[in-house]
Amino acid sequence: MSGLITLGPDVLAIHHLSLRGDPHWRDNEEALAKLRGTPKALSIYTLLDLVGMVSRHVGERSGRDLYLSYLRSEEHTILFPPHHDSWEEHIDKVMRFLARGLNYRDALEAMVIESTPEVELYLSWKSILVGRVAVRVQTPADYVSSARK
Amino acid sequence: MLLQVRISSALVRRIDELCQEGLFRNRSEAVSDAIRMLLARYSHTSPEARATALYLGGRLGRAGNPEDIVFRAEERGAGVLEE
Numbered sequence: 001m002s003g004l005i006t007l008g009p010d011v012l013a014i015h016h017l018s019l020r021g022d023p024h025w026r027d028n029e030e031a032l033a034k035l036r037g038t039p040k041a042l043s044i045y046t047l048l049d050l051v052g053m054v055s056r057h058v059g060e061r062s063g064r065d066l067y068l069s070y071l072r073s074e075e076h077t078i079l080f081p082p083h084h085d086s087w088e089e090h091i092d093k094v095m096r097f098l099a100r101g102l103n104y105r106d107a108l109e110a111m112v113i114e115s116t117p118e119v120e121l122y123l124s125w126k127s128i129l130v131g132r133v134a135v136r137v138q139t140p141a142d143y144v145s146s147a148r149k
Numbered sequence: 150m151l152l153q154v155r156i157s158s159a160l161v162r163r164i165d166e167l168c169q170e171g172l173f174r175n176r177s178e179a180v181s182d183a184i185r186m187l188l189a190r191y192s193h194t195s196p197e198a199r200a201t202a203l204y205l206g207g208r209l210g211r212a213g214n215p216e217d218i219v220f221r222a223e224e225r226g227a228g229v230l231e232e
Binding site for chain 2 (some may be wrong): 010013014015016017018019022032036054057058062064065066067068069070071072073074075076078080
């Protein structure tokens with residue numbers, strides 16, 4: 001596992017829910033197509049987010065099936081957070097990320113990303129993460145254009 | 150039924166301590182209780198939870214690409230992500 005590109009939940013939701021009405025749709029698809037065949041990662045929080053969205057808009061069975069498909073994927077690694085033994089320990093860790101101005105969900109994501117040294121790039125449309133996560137954050141559009149250069 | 154298993158001496162010592170405390174009559178009873186707890190734990194878990202345990206243990210077979218799964222929901226737009 002080296003130089004992993006990690007996908008955010010927004011990127012995967014636009015793809016799996018086929019959100020053609022989203023302004024990012026085309027660039028999002030192009031970036032995922034470009035990454036096809038390369039090892040990628042997503043956090044367990046991203047995967048669980050995705051399962052919830054698919055369950056809500058498509059159905060429970062589809063959400064559960066998608067979860068299992070990601071666990072079995074040959075191309076994707078699921079990143080789990082370091083185990084915490086107590087709430088005190090968790091609060092201590094997550095507070096450092098909340099202090100950067102992230103909401104709790106993004107703080108959890110940042111914790112997983114930063115505890116995985118192999119992650120070199122995080123793909124998301126959320127500009128709030130830029131400069132608040134100690135990993136390079138790019139939008140799929142920026143990724144596609146930088147890959148062209 | 151006789152079941153032969155190999156476990157560490159440290160675990161056996163801990164089981165013996167529990168037996169000495171009177172929590173179990175002997176090692177067999179302690180091990181039987183542990184197995185009952187194990188079976189109860191897995192009888193209540195979802196297939197997703199079991200698959201997660203297999204994944205974390207590196208014992209889940211890998212196949213396919215989930216990005217091939219696309220649901221047709223074209224009428225939905227950016228609002229979905231803000232919900």
